[in-house]
Amino acid sequence: MSSGRSLTFLQSSDWHLGSALTGGGLSLTPEVRAARRDEVDAAAERAVAAALTCGADALLVPGDLWDAENVPAATIHRLLEAFASFAPRPVFVAPGNHDFAGAGGYYDPALLAALGMRPWPENVVVFRSPVWTAVPFPGRDDVTVVGRAFLSPAAVAERPLAPPPPRPLTPHALLLLHGSLESYAGPDSPRGTKRTAPFSARELADARFSWAALGHHHHAHVVTDDQGHPRGAYAGCPTGRGLDEAGPRVFLKVTLPADAAPFIEWIPADTRVVRSVVVDVSELEAGPLAERVEAALAQAGAQAPDLVRVTLTGTQAYGARPADVLRPLAARVTHLTVRDHTEPPAPESGPRSAEGRFSSDLLAHRAAAADDAQRRVADLALRLGRDALLGRPVRPPEAEDR
Numbered sequence: 001m002s003s004g005r006s007l008t009f010l011q012s013s014d015w016h017l018g019s020a021l022t023g024g025g026l027s028l029t030p031e032v033r034a035a036r037r038d039e040v041d042a043a044a045e046r047a048v049a050a051a052l053t054c055g056a057d058a059l060l061v062p063g064d065l066w067d068a069e070n071v072p073a074a075t076i077h078r079l080l081e082a083f084a085s086f087a088p089r090p091v092f093v094a095p096g097n098h099d100f101a102g103a104g105g106y107y108d109p110a111l112l113a114a115l116g117m118r119p120w121p122e123n124v125v126v127f128r129s130p131v132w133t134a135v136p137f138p139g140r141d142d143v144t145v146v147g148r149a150f151l152s153p154a155a156v157a158e159r160p161l162a163p164p165p166p167r168p169l170t171p172h173a174l175l176l177l178h179g180s181l182e183s184y185a186g187p188d189s190p191r192g193t194k195r196t197a198p199f200s201a202r203e204l205a206d207a208r209f210s211w212a213a214l215g216h217h218h219h220a221h222v223v224t225d226d227q228g229h230p231r232g233a234y235a236g237c238p239t240g241r242g243l244d245e246a247g248p249r250v251f252l253k254v255t256l257p258a259d260a261a262p263f264i265e266w267i268p269a270d271t272r273v274v275r276s277v278v279v280d281v282s283e284l285e286a287g288p289l290a291e292r293v294e295a296a297l298a299q300a301g302a303q304a305p306d307l308v309r310v311t312l313t314g315t316q317a318y319g320a321r322p323a324d325v326l327r328p329l330a331a332r333v334t335h336l337t338v339r340d341h342t343e344p345p346a347p348e349s350g351p352r353s354a355e356g357r358f359s360s361d362l363l364a365h366r367a368a369a370a371d372d373a374q375r376r377v378a379d380l381a382l383r384l385g386r387d388a389l390l391g392r393p394v395r396p397p398e399a400e401d402r
């Protein structure tokens, strides 16, 4: 099946436009959260710009374009305008479990008309049926695209590739699939309710498509066959929304040569990186503690635009005040939250002093704690109680986003 022509496309999915960004473990301030929401909502614009820049023939979007049914119409308008700006090049969309294509949703032309919104652009092909459907690629009779839609947010137990849809006879055959690769091992790997429409790497290779654009999981992951050739990939979500989406975010530029294996290039998709940095600060006083954390940030590659959570571990030197001494470091990045998971230091005084008895009581309490939360309460009581007993200022720590 020699095609004689190569095909290049950009792949991206799981934009989750309209995400609230209220969780994620970063304790974002209202200002940073608002800025980040706007960046999440700009994913389609960034994807289209990247596709144009790299000369892609098409944009493939295998699902979860928006986060929930109730995202604002303005967010969808922005998406439709971005897609329209890619015309006449085609965009192929396979709705996922978040942006499911049920009646009365944003994929329904009747809803857009009823809201007085612009229609879906003519260059966008949306797979609106839950049944595998094959469509031609405008202007390329050597390419066929196959996809399907989720019609509800409910987890799907059936295996979408057992059996697979028929492999079109054109030289290039693209598959858009939103579902859980069973061997995916990212931080959001398939378990519980996140697993939907499961399939194996073997099933994917056996379907014999030229390429499978995969959506659902949020970290980039390439699926290879027994020969080590890439057969498909998750591009992952292009805008890190929390610590489960830490690390660089990418769009995939995929080239299908006429007669060779697919070729993948990783295109930066985000202007910021969400980072989790863990630092052992055992026995470090104020100055050295700040230096240690600063060095850890530098080693992690933290840059000014980044959103960072630092977790302190080890034993905390008495009176180290990490929250205070680390405050100046916040200026190094756009957002810094510090989580103090240090253990209390050994008691300073003998058991005869009030402080010594207080400490050994609290340490016993801590040892008997049923869970982490109780242990943290005991740690805090110990720290604050000692300050009170010794006549030092008692300052409670900052609230944590858990």
Ligand SMILES: [Mn+2]
Residues within 6 Å of the ligand: 014, 064, 098, 216, 217
């Ligand atoms: Mn998703």
